[in-house]
Amino acid sequence: MELAYRKRTQEELCRELTEVRKQHEALKAKGMKLNMARGKPGKAQLDLVSGLLTVVADPDDCICDGVDVRNYGELTGLPAAKRLFADILGCKPEECFVGGNASLQLMYDLISKAFTHGLLHSVQPWSKCGRVKWLCPAPGYDRHFKITQSFGCEMITVPMISTGPDMDLVEELVRDPAVKGIWCVPKFSNPDGIVYSDETVRRLAALKPAAPDFALVWDNAYCIHEFEGDFAPFADILSLCREAGNPDMVFEFASTSKITFPGAGISVMAASVDNLKYLEKLESIQIISYDKVNQLRHVKFLRDKAHTLELMQKHAAIIRPKFRCVLRHLEEEIAPLGIAAWQKPKGGYFVSVNTLPGLAKRTLALCQEAGVTMTAAGATFPYGVDPNDSNIRIAPTMPPVEELEQAMEIFCACLRLAALEKFTQE
Amino acid sequence: MELAYRKRTQEELCRELTEVRKQHEALKAKGMKLNMARGKPGKAQLDLVSGLLTVVADPDDCICDGVDVRNYGELTGLPAAKRLFADILGCKPEECFVGGNASLQLMYDLISKAFTHGLLHSVQPWSKCGRVKWLCPAPGYDRHFKITQSFGCEMITVPMISTGPDMDLVEELVRDPAVKGIWCVPKFSNPDGIVYSDETVRRLAALKPAAPDFALVWDNAYCIHEFEGDFAPFADILSLCREAGNPDMVFEFASTSKITFPGAGISVMAASVDNLKYLEKLESIQIISYDKVNQLRHVKFLRDKAHTLELMQKHAAIIRPKFRCVLRHLEEEIAPLGIAAWQKPKGGYFVSVNTLPGLAKRTLALCQEAGVTMTAAGATFPYGVDPNDSNIRIAPTMPPVEELEQAMEIFCACLRLAALEKFTQE
Numbered sequence: 037m038e039l040a041y042r043k044r045t046q047e048e049l050c051r052e053l054t055e056v057r058k059q060h061e062a063l064k065a066k067g068m069k070l071n072m073a074r075g076k077p078g079k080a081q082l083d084l085v086s087g088l089l090t091v092v093a094d095p096d097d098c099i100c101d102g103v104d105v106r107n108y109g110e111l112t113g114l115p116a117a118k119r120l121f122a123d124i125l126g127c128k129p130e131e132c133f134v135g136g137n138a139s140l141q142l143m144y145d146l147i148s149k150a151f152t153h154g155l156l157h158s159v160q161p162w163s164k165c166g167r168v169k170w171l172c173p174a175p176g177y178d179r180h181f182k183i184t185q186s187f188g189c190e191m192i193t194v195p196m197i198s199t200g201p202d203m204d205l206v207e208e209l210v211r212d213p214a215v216k217g218i219w220c221v222p223k224f225s226n227p228d229g230i231v232y233s234d235e236t237v238r239r240l241a242a243l244k245p246a247a248p249d250f251a252l253v254w255d256n257a258y259c260i261h262e263f264e265g266d267f268a269p270f271a272d273i274l275s276l277c278r279e280a281g282n283p284d285m286v287f288e289f290a291s292t293s294k295i296t297f298p299g300a301g302i303s304v305m306a307a308s309v310d311n312l313k314y315l316e317k318l319e320s321i322q323i324i325s326y327d328k329v330n331q332l333r334h335v336k337f338l339r340d341k342a343h344t345l346e347l348m349q350k351h352a353a354i355i356r357p358k359f360r361c362v363l364r365h366l367e368e369e370i371a372p373l374g375i376a377a378w379q380k381p382k383g384g385y386f387v388s389v390n391t392l393p394g395l396a397k398r399t400l401a402l403c404q405e406a407g408v409t410m411t412a413a414g415a416t417f418p419y420g421v422d423p424n425d426s427n428i429r430i431a432p433t434m435p436p437v438e439e440l441e442q443a444m445e446i447f448c449a450c451l452r453l454a455a456l457e458k459f460t461q462e
Numbered sequence: 463m464e465l466a467y468r469k470r471t472q473e474e475l476c477r478e479l480t481e482v483r484k485q486h487e488a489l490k491a492k493g494m495k496l497n498m499a500r501g502k503p504g505k506a507q508l509d510l511v512s513g514l515l516t517v518v519a520d521p522d523d524c525i526c527d528g529v530d531v532r533n534y535g536e537l538t539g540l541p542a543a544k545r546l547f548a549d550i551l552g553c554k555p556e557e558c559f560v561g562g563n564a565s566l567q568l569m570y571d572l573i574s575k576a577f578t579h580g581l582l583h584s585v586q587p588w589s590k591c592g593r594v595k596w597l598c599p600a601p602g603y604d605r606h607f608k609i610t611q612s613f614g615c616e617m618i619t620v621p622m623i624s625t626g627p628d629m630d631l632v633e634e635l636v637r638d639p640a641v642k643g644i645w646c647v648p649k650f651s652n653p654d655g656i657v658y659s660d661e662t663v664r665r666l667a668a669l670k671p672a673a674p675d676f677a678l679v680w681d682n683a684y685c686i687h688e689f690e691g692d693f694a695p696f697a698d699i700l701s702l703c704r705e706a707g708n709p710d711m712v713f714e715f716a717s718t719s720k721i722t723f724p725g726a727g728i729s730v731m732a733a734s735v736d737n738l739k740y741l742e743k744l745e746s747i748q749i750i751s752y753d754k755v756n757q758l759r760h761v762k763f764l765r766d767k768a769h770t771l772e773l774m775q776k777h778a779a780i781i782r783p784k785f786r787c788v789l790r791h792l793e794e795e796i797a798p799l800g801i802a803a804w805q806k807p808k809g810g811y812f813v814s815v816n817t818l819p820g821l822a823k824r825t826l827a828l829c830q831e832a833g834v835t836m837t838a839a840g841a842t843f844p845y846g847v848d849p850n851d852s853n854i855r856i857a858p859t860m861p862p863v864e865e866l867e868q869a870m871e872i873f874c875a876c877l878r879l880a881a882l883e884k885f886t887q888e
Contacts, residue, residue, distance in 0.1 A: 074534060082532045083521050089755070090519050095509050106508045106723040108500060136562050137753040144748040152577055152589070152613065163578070163589045179747075186747045187578065297532040300755035321605075321612045322570040327563040327753060329515070329726035 040374040041459055053456040060402060060453050063446050068407035070443050075226075075385035076434040077294055080354050084347065085296045091336040092329060100335065105328035111320055112312065113304075117331040121304040123341040124260060125290060126272035131306050133315065136326040139291040139303035143253060144183050146287055146305070149318050150216070150251070151187050156284050156314040158249040162187075162216060171209055171218035173201035175388055175416035175427045177226040180219040180255065184418075189216075191418035196225065198379075200232035203239045210245035217251035223270055224258035227388035227416050227429040229381020231268070241276035243285070252277070254288040260345060261294060262383040263352040263359055267345050274306060283308045292334055294351075294385065295344065302326075302334050358432040358440055362387045365444035375455040386429050388416070393424040395454045400428065402450035408443045466800040467885055479882040486828065486879050489872050494833035496869050501652075501811035502860040503720055506780050510773065511722045517762040518755060526761065531754035537746055538738065539730075543757040547730040549767040550686060551716060552698035557732050559741065562752040565717040565729035569679060570609050572713055572731070575744050576642070576677070577613050582710050582740040584675040588613075588642060597635055597644035599627035601814055601842035601853045603652040606645040606681065615642075617844035622651065624805075626658035629665045636671035643677035649696055650684035653814035653842055653855040655807020657694070667702035669711070678703070680714040686771060687720060688809040689778040689785055693771050700732060709734045718760055720777070720811065721770065728752075728760050784858040784866055788813045791870035801881040812855050814842070819850040821880045826854065828876035834869050 041049065092098060098106050101115040112118075113134025122129040135142045146155075151168075154161040162168050170189040172181055173196050184191055192209060194201045201220070209215055220240065222232040232240075240252060254273050262268065277286040284307075292301035307315070338344045363380060366389065370376050376391040391399065396413040403410055411429040414422040430447070432440055467475065518524060524532050527541040538544075539560025548555040561568045572581075577594075580587040588594050596615040598607055599622050610617055618635060620627045627646070635641055646666065648658040658666075666678060680699050688694065703712040710733075718727035733741070764770045789806060792815065796802050802817040817825065822839040829836055837855040840848040856873070858866055 076534050079521075079530070082524075082530065086521055089523075090516055093516050095505075095512055097515075098508075104505070104508070104725075106725050108502050108719075108724040110725075137751070138749045141749045148574055148578060152574060182747050186744070293534075297755060298534040299530075299532050299536075299751060300753045318612070321608050323564045323567045325563070325725060327726045327756065329723060330753065330756065 040372055041455060042374070046460065049456055049460050053453070053460050056449060056453045056456055059449050060406065063449060064406045066407075066442070068442060068446065070407060070435055070439055071409045072431045072434060072443060073409050073411050075294075075431045077298060077351075078354065078434050078436070081351055081433070082297060084350050084354075085337065088296050088333050088337045092333045097336075098329065098332065100332050103328070105332045108324050110325050110328055111323065112316055113326065114328050114331040114335065116335040117302060120335050120338060120340065121290065121306065124344060125256065125288060125304070125306055126270070127274045127288070127306045130309055131274055131312065133305045133307070133312055133319070134326065134331055135303040135305065136330075137299065137301050137303070138293070139255070139257070139289040139305070140179055142303055142305045143180070143255065143289055146251070146253070146315075147183055147187055149315070150249070153318055155249040155251065156311055165214075167214050169212065169215045171201075171206060171215060172418045173219065173225075174418060175227050175429070176219060177221060177255070178411070178415040178420070181418045184219070193418055194218075196228055196230060198230060200225070200230060200236035203236055207239065207243065210243050210247075210250060213246035215245065216247050216249065217253055219253050219255065221255045221257060222273070223256060224261060224381055224384025226257065226384065227386040227427070228379050229384040229386060229388065230379060234271070237271055237273065238276065241273060241282060241286070242280040243282065245285070250285055252286040254286055256288055256290045258294070258384040259290055260348050261351075261385070262348065263356045264382040267348070274308065278308070284311050287311070292338070295338070295347065296334065300330065302331050355433050357437050359387065361437055361440050362430055362432045362444055365448050369448035370451060373452065373455065376451060385433055386431055389428045389430060389451075390426050391428065391451060392455065393426050394458060395451065396422060396425045396428050398454040398457065399447075399451045402453055403447055406446045406450065408446050410447075466798055467881060468800070472886065475882055475886050479879070479886050482875060482879045482882055485875050486832065489875060490832045492833075492868070494868060494872065496833060496861055496865055497835045498857050498860060498869060499835050499837050501720075501857045503724060503777075504780065504860050504862070507777055507859070508723060510776050510780075511763065514722050514759050514763045518759045523762075524755065524758065526758050529754070531758045534750050536751050536754055537749065538742055539752065540754050540757040540761065542761040543728065546761050546764060546766065547716065547732065550770060551682065551714060551730070551732055552696070553700045553714070553732045556735055557700055557738065559731045559733070559738055559745070560752065560757055561729040561731065563725065563727050563729070563756075564719070565681070565683070565715040565731070566605055568729055568731045569606070569681065569715055572677070572679070573609055573613055575741070576675070579744055581675040581677065582737055591640075593640050595638065595641045597627075597632060597641060598844045599645065599651075600844060601653050601855070602645060603647060603681070604837070604841040604846070607844045610645070611845060619844055620644075622654055622656060624656060626651070626656060626662035629662055633665065633669065636669055636673075636676060639672035641671065642673050642675065643679055645679050645681065647681045647683060648699070649682060650687060650807055650810025652683065652810065653812040653853070654805050655810040655812060655814065656805060660697070663697055663699065664702065667699060667708060667712070668706040669708065671711070676711055678712040680712055682714055682716045684720070684810040685716055686774050687777075687811070688774065689782045690808040693774070700734065704734070710737050713737070718764070721764070721773065722760065726756065728757050781859050783863050785813065787863055787866050788856055788858045788870055791874050795874035796877060799878065799881065802877060811859055812857055815854045815856060815877075816852050817854065817877060818881065819852050820884060821877065822848060822851045822854050824880040824883065825873075825877045828879055829873055832872045832876065834872050836873075
């Protein structure tokens, strides 16, 4: 990173500070109001899948695999929905448990049941284990961290590098039997958009954790979510873990939240047949089945992996210009100043900007003043604390491109302003 | 109960035993195959609500209360769905948390969170409380009992009497601070179909439990489910608890499982605003929202309480003949023998037969031999153990009336046979 600002004199910096402050005031005066805090699809994306609403329209449509989906039953999901997810994930239908609107709920349930009842290979429920530690590759997904925090886990930050989590560190940390699991977003990680390298994936599948009930939580949230270029195939983590002698270590999650409707999708937990047998007994106490009519809607509308990938290309066509807009602004306005670095993701829902230390909170406060709300600073780290106050997650999918252009103008001005404030105080 | 069989001589009984055995053999030979284990609506009922499938058909339909229901957000439920449930339950919209397909899941979550995090007035999570006791009016709903069993509660059976749970006993038991809650199905109790008397409801609302976090779990599963006569209004338990100084003691549940689709309905937890505020914080870790498109479908299709009651009359017209069939067989074939007693419910989903002690298991085994599967004996008691081996739950809604006629012929023959076997051995 070229520290272009560093090369200037204090006088030059002060002059620029005055200019950028004026620019910020002018932007504030525009009275923009834009919430980019979450990775929400925009309206045009939602309109892509309107066919989902009417694809199951009368009683005759409601029979699938001999099951009347309107009635009780089929706790583990509609067989056809399992086949759909197995096709997408590359695993077997019998390794799929199909849930409701939110893979987050399935993940939470897994951790919750680990605490109240234990997992398949637990000696006792985690609530009786004393200290439970959990590995959190960071920057990462705030909702993951909040789950393990909510259950009182001691969260250990593992730095994300360009190939995924720092595996040397992960392999060392799992020797501690109190370490019970790790959050992973293997493809287009949230927020960096990093795709774990083949070697990282293999090393994760081959971990030798001291805890017999260590959980590799594999949140494949963006498994088919390319917005630049063709679909990039990924390995079936269940097979890799099985081959490495860890068949029951992995729990993979995915959903249609960013394929169909975030507010009315379906989700899946994929795991070994032995894991699912164990969890099914616990699930049977909790629910009779998730919404099977909606599972059937998705089966009829998405059909299979190939057809779903066609839909994802339509999503890509809508969101590609938005990501390009973000990256162009960063490239043109920030790169020359040497005050931040970022990945250039080819998929996922975010652009993650790592500023020089100490600029993130101030930048976002300045954005807020100008009417642009982004994900709170720190959110991408355990306990909501970014030790370097550096990471900013940009979620560009919701606003139309025109608004995004303005928002990025504001963002870049605010980041410059924050940097100039800092440099002129030093 | 007139013990008609008791008045006969052993010779008479043996002769009848031979006859009924022959009848049972003949019924077995018919090769019937009918599963009446669960309270499942029949196909004709599901067909009543086909309009639900297409009531939200295009993007313009998806905006409600200014919310695009297809997207993320509205953790506690669509405002219009809260208004619908508040209308039905007689509480306030802000007292409603609207969930997905299963109130069971919301109940499980409440207990689960009590154990992992504690309730609003808990001193500590229940997992740290040592022994947790729970009151189980019985006969009751097996799935309730399985939840508290799954969390290791010590379940205490409270006899159901004609007015609801035996309140003298309940009032005494709640003086024990280890007693943390009670399962209630206040209207058309599962399985007896008993409606709690006004006095019972008032005494429950006015309980003075020693535990500050005692939970009155009010599963109003059949609140508008009359099949004989007009809708019978019920009191708002939230108001009654508030007036009795127990605003945060009660958690009411309901769902559309037996109004629209058991496999694709919506559910509600109603509780004080303070309770919901507390639980919302925990829920926000677990889920972004339940399926809001399906919530909107229900709002548009059911509209309000008055319109929903009209639909319930159509359900009633379908299931009334089934309940009458069951009661007629019992009246004609069993009543004269004095070997069992039963309520004559006006709503709900079950007829509960209490045989002379020691006949339930044998009766159901004989039914099974003849191809009729009913709810397992004992299921209606904590731990699945009926101390008198007496209670049998008949769920007549699924089969068509013609099949039900045959099933009841089989049931009555089997109950007679079980009784005769017993009396001729004594």
